[in-house]
Amino acid sequence: MRLRPGPLAIFLTVLIGIFMLMPLLAVVPVSFTPKRFLSVPTDTLSLRHYRTLIEDREWIESISLSLRIGVLSAAFATALATFFSLGMWMFRPRFAGLLMGIALLPMVAPPVVSALTLYFFLITLSDLNEIVAYDTLFGVALAHSVMIVPFAVVLVSVSLAQVDRRMDLAARAMGAGLGTRVFRVILPNIKFGVIAAFMLTFVLSWEEIAVTIFITSVDAVTLPRLMWQGLRDNIDPAIAAISVVLILIVITIVLGKTFVQHVLKKRRAASQG
Known part of the structure; x- marks a missing residue:
């Protein structure tokens, strides 16, 4: 028997959703203010701050x-x-728990501690090269990678946990090499987990x-740093x-995905029918 939510449950869900979205919706009128500081427009609306995003x-x-x-x-x-998760899954090393804990350490370490560690690390690299260094594209990308890799490890590991090991054993018994087993047997079965890991880590890097x-x-x-500077210095309405x-x-991505x-669900139902 399928249970359906009642009118009261639906009403409370909508009410909670509106309550959680109100802070986001409050940004919309502020973005149309004609003034140079954050304020709710009273008489006229202006697109000057949207033009700033294009022209500045x-x-x-x-x-x-x-x-x-x-x-x-x-x-x-x-x-x-x-590759870390594949190694853990395929070879099952003796200290697998310790290795997994080290991989997930940036997830639980305080951000300030991680930031200070990465700062001194990149400063040291700055003495050796000018590409992967402090205040450079590749330096920031490397630092972000350190912070977001634990989330990718979790997603890929969960995907690998759903893979039947007998497929890998069968491929190995038939003479398949390590590369063939990885790229033609295992990775195709966890491709959605890898894609999800890439999308999640991209979002985490974007807002870091x-x-x-x-x-x-x-x-x-970066964009988050510029927004932070705008809030700290002059409260630029372009942030809104x-x-x-x-x-x-x-919203577009979520609606498009839905x-x-x-x-796809309708096509699948039609093909089965």
Whole structure:
């Protein structure tokens, strides 16, 4: 028997959802203010702050930099987590629990401690090279990778836990090498977990601010850092505008994902019928 929520449960759910979304919705009218500071418009509405996002080179460069750092750090973290999880799953080393604990350590360490450690690490690298260093694209990407790789390890490990080991054993018994077993047997069965790990780590890198403040100065200004500077220095209403844009992007992605899942479900039901 299938239980359906009653009217009261639906009403309470909608009420809780509205309560949680109210802080986000409050940003929308503020983004249309004609003034130079954060305020709710009273007489007229203005798109000046949305134009700022398009015309101001500083905002464009920060968005572009955040995208590049997000892709680089997510790709590196996902690859690292995938091969680490594969090694743990295939070879089952004696100190597997200890190795997993070390891999997940950045997830539980205080952000300030991680930020200070990465700061001194990148400062040291700055003496050796100018590419992977303090206040550089690759330096920030490396630091973000360290912070987000535990989340990728968790997702990939969960995906591997659903894989039947007998497939790997069968491939090995038939003479398949390690590379063939990994790339043609195991990875195809966890591809959705790897994709989910990449998407999650990209989002985590995109919104990272605690570590970024410590490891950047004037050259590598990401979008979250620029927004933080705007709130600290002059409370720029463009922050409200970019917040609305990001909210719309998230809503579009969620609705698009829901629509695609609905279409695939209908096609699957039609093919089975």
